[in-house]
Amino acid sequence: MAGGAAAGLMTSIIDDVWKGSGIDGTGGALLVIVSSALILAASVLLVVARPLPRPFGIVIGTLLLFGIAGTGFAGYMLESDVLAGFMAFALIGWCVHLAPGTRPAARDVPRAAGAIG
């Protein structure tokens, strides 16, 4: 997910500055730079701050889904196929993130805390 977001961010920046992109300097290009950066930040947060409290994890996960889908759709509307592709890659990462064994169960959090105590 973070890889897709990072690649998406790079693509968006190139689209914004490269005249041949057809969307250089536009509001749409700026929008996907910001959204890709936020997806990247949230993805990194999921990794470095794990395990997250369950409600926080749900909120971040939901926002990530909307962010990835929205950025992918924006990429489609901007006719930036590469960006849309990377968002599809990020979406796969998001699905993998949900899969059992790839993230700590929320219920593990208090148990772990208790173990420390």
Add this chain to the structure above:
Amino acid sequence: MNPRVMPLPAALAGLMAAAAQAQTPARPAAQTWPTFNGDLEARKYSTEAEITPANVSGLKVAWEMHTGDVSDGSGQLPATVWSATPLFVNDTLYLSTPFYRIFALEPDTGKVKWIYDTHSKKEALTQPDLKTRGAAYWQAANPVEGQACQKIVYIGTMDAALHAVDADTGKPCSGFGQNGVLNVNQWNSMSATWPLSVLQPPTVYKDTLFIGWAGKDWALAQAPAGSVFAVDARTGALKWTFNALPPEVAPRTGTANVWASMSIDPENNLLFLPVSSPSPNYYGGDRKEALPLVTAVVALNPDTGAVVWSRQLVHHDLWDYDTNSAPVLVDIQRGGKTVPALVQSTKQGFIYVLNRLTGEPIYPIEETPVPRSDVAGEQSAPTQPETTTPVPTVASEWPGVSTIADIASFGYCSREANRLRNDGRFTPPSLQGTLTYPATAGGVEWGGGAVDPATGTYVVNSSSVVEIYRLLTRRDYDAKTMDGTPKGYYPMSGAPYGFHLNTFVNWLGMPCWNPPYGTLSSYDLNTGKLLWKEPFGEVQKWGFYMPLSWGSVTIGAPVITRSGLIFIGASMDSRVRAIDRRSGEVLWSARVDAPAVSMPAVYRYKGKEYVAFAVGGNTILEPKVSDQMIAYALPGQIGAR
């Protein structure tokens, strides 16, 4: 040495050159693109056939270059509008730029051979932007080897100068005008107002240049009267002047100039002028006389300037419906006979097909009753000449309110549509505001259409734009503009009314009318039937592309090739396209740096076919400009580097 005394060898050479009949070929050699419209008949047709519908998908960038002559208007310079069609002739690609320089390029690499700088003022003296639509080329029929200026490239400037440059060296032709510069403004009937800007390259035929000019619209009631100057191609000496307006109306009106390109029928020795509308553009109460040569197509004898025939396309023009593109000349088949036709596209969306020898309609034109003006002092025409064959590029009724734009503006669009005067096509400007469709933005703009003479297929791009025309009493206008002139206000000084014009959009900038905003249409001129009509291009807002079915407002023109392809830029989505002439299907497209609002040139060099676009942008379409010159070709053809 006294420059007036010519050495004997040079004098002999000059005599030989003068004896040789000068020419711009009526039928250009297959591989060239020697005039703005490709040929004198303004057909925009190439006999090239190596790039075909079957292989066009393999088209690649052959070369690109940047002239450096570009401004987005954010600095001290006005923005640039670069609509130049490159010329390919004399084994060289000639290109004018909006900084009024000529570039001579190698046609297969884009490398610069020479550059000529006019050092013209980079000021928006008549137009809001720095603008050029190209260069012109003349050559003697039998150029004398070693003698300069046997082949000449011309460039006009905003400040009314026409420069003549040796096509091989880029050096000024000192025998032309004064040291290579002709001051066109010397013939300005009102030189204190504004200069006669030469933005459209002159039309070249035999030994003569036919020069039209552009002025400053909507500013003054009294303006320089529309004129075309015929000058000697070698010397710039005036041969004759055509005036569209009689002298007695000069104190009350002006313009009716020819700012677009012209066409020539070499076989019948006729010059065709698209004559624009008179000033003040939106109020005619002070010019009630019949002025038959304005907003008209006019045929002249190119040797004398005498009018052969004329046909007015808008009576008592109140909409700025300039006749704005060169009439396209083609022979069509009607009832088993070959008919010499002229096709005139218009801002109104009408396509008039006339007999070019007589001006009589080939397809019927009917004087149709139209809404009358309710403005004090105005006397609008009771009828207008309308044609339904070929079917107009824009409908007679406006497209209606866009639901999306209306919702997004909380009902603004529908409220305005109900408030404005709208009695259909040709509703005159009013004090309450008139919903005008089609508007001065077109319909069909200055590029006009292209024709395949073999099949009689005529292809034209057209916009669907709704604008609001509103007259203001002088007192109201002065009150509105007391602290400067806000956007959209135009004084029409000298008239009893000022004018306000705006495109009918909501607060988000969304068009309040239904798409499509631009189309590409194909007609069979032999029958007058519409073959196909497709939304053309894409609208782009904040970078986001809208659905294909919406199309795009278009400026520029198509080119047709013998192989059945249409090449066109023209859309606001910064793309150039190849389209199947038979079906209208887009077969190839490529992104470029800005909207390519020029028409392309198609040429062959060293056995290879090229399609070249000047990518300049146009601030009417998008706030995006460029100085990119780009040529496409198929890889691996004969002559490939």
